[in-house]
Amino acid sequence: xxxxxxxxxxxxxxxxxxxxxxxxxxxxxxxxxxxxxxxxxxxxxxxxxxxxxxxxxxxxxxxxxxxxxxxxxxxxxxxxxxxxxxxxxxxxxxxxxxxxxxxxxxxxxxxxxxxxxxxxxxxxxxxxxxxxxxxxxxxxxxxxxxxxxxxxxxxxxxxxxxxxxxxxxxxxxxxxxxxxxxxxxxxxxxxxxxxxxxxxxxxxxxxxxxxxxxxxxxxxxxxxxxxxxxxxxxxxxxxxxxxxxxxxxxxxxxxxxxxxxxxxxxxxxxx
Numbered sequence: 001x002x003x004x005x006x007x008x009x010x011x012x013x014x015x016x017x018x019x020x021x022x023x024x025x026x027x028x029x030x031x032x033x034x035x036x037x038x039x040x041x042x043x044x045x046x047x048x049x050x051x052x053x054x055x056x057x058x059x060x061x062x063x064x065x066x067x068x069x070x071x072x073x074x075x076x077x078x079x080x081x082x083x084x085x086x087x088x089x090x091x092x093x094x095x096x097x098x099x100x101x102x103x104x105x106x107x108x109x110x111x112x113x114x115x116x117x118x119x120x121x122x123x124x125x126x127x128x129x130x131x132x133x134x135x136x137x138x139x140x141x142x143x144x145x146x147x148x149x150x151x152x153x154x155x156x157x158x159x160x161x162x163x164x165x166x167x168x169x170x171x172x173x174x175x176x177x178x179x180x181x182x183x184x185x186x187x188x189x190x191x192x193x194x195x196x197x198x199x200x201x202x203x204x205x206x207x208x209x210x211x212x213x214x215x216x217x218x219x220x221x222x223x224x225x226x227x228x229x230x231x232x233x234x235x236x237x238x239x240x241x242x243x244x245x246x247x248x249x250x251x252x253x254x255x256x257x258x259x260x261x262x263x264x265x266x267x268x269x270x271x
Contacts, residue, residue: 006053008078013058013102015134021126024061025102028075030054050079060102060127062185073185074101084108084182087212091115093177096206098154098198099214100127103135105180110138110145117146119172121154123183148172154183155201176206182214192219225251229258 017026030038030052038051059072074080084105092114097106100122109115120135122128132149139147148168150157159173181198184191195216199208226233232253239251239261251261 006078008076008081011081011104011108012076013104013107013134015058015102015131018130020129021124022062023124023126023130024063025130026059026061027056028059028072029056030077052077052079058102060131074104076102076104080104083214084180087178087180088112090212091178091180093117094174095119096176096179096202097121098179098181099183100131100135100149101182103131103138105182106135107138110135110142110147115145117171117176119148119150119159119176121150121152121157123151123153125151146171154181155198159205173205176202177210179206179211180214181211184215187215187218189219191215224264225261226264227253227258228260228262229253233264 015025018024032054035051035054042051057075057077059075061071062073081104088105088108091109091112094117095109095115097109097118097120100106100120106118106120109118118139128149128151135149136147139145146169150162150168150172152162159168162168163170163173179202181195183198184194191213195213198213199211202211225236225239236251239253252259253261
């Protein structure tokens with residue numbers, strides 16, 4: 001009997017370790033003890049059930065060259081992959097990606113048979129030096145896909161100006177079917193304003209409703225009821241009602257069965 005590879009194996013990156021400026025790529029290990037501790041923390045509702053299985057992973061780090069004191073900005077752990085799976089599955093046609101990171105999303109998009117064009121905008125030349133060769137090699141395996149990796153600020157970079165200056169091919173300035181913006185280092189309420197800002201900048205190239213932002217679903221509620229016991233969030237019509245409590249008509253959480261369900265305003269920040 002052979003052991004099957006875990007579902008996330010095909011999304012792992014093969015970017016070589018290296019340092020450029022204040023950025024570095026390096027491997028790190030999660031031990032079985034680390035995994036057990038992570039599983040315990042995942043029981044806390046604020047952890048959203050997230051933990052990292054034991055294994056070897058690759059991380060993109062940012063920090064001062066002398067100390068590299070800051071933590072990982074992105075990694076190819078299963079939980080980080082889950083954050084991007086919805087977009088990866090929906091990607092088709094002409095795709096725009098803001099933020100190269102480890103190239104995990106870019107490589108998955110390039111291997112998607114439904115994708116015909118892919119433009120990646122990355123602000124850091126150092127990140128491009130570290131990760132760019134790997135994603136360009138993957139792009140070379142798909143000659144039927146037009147690929148462009150450009151250095152620019154996703155809030156301001158203008159494809160029309162770049163085409164006029166002959167810095168990118170003309171197809172980069174044509175409309176996109178879907179976009180993924182992942183340029184924020186952490187989940188923060190300040191990001192919400194940035195979601196609108198980046199959509200406004202790209203609206204001439206991609207419809208705002210077809211532009212998706214990393215962490216947006218984690219920051220803003222998509223529902224009008226919340227369970228105070230398990231943090232379930234959903235809509236009133238998803239709730240169950242206890243017929244025996246006819247007089248009180250208490251709604252019950254469909255996740256844990258608790259009656260501690262309160263009304264919230266849809267779109268509330270849920271940090």
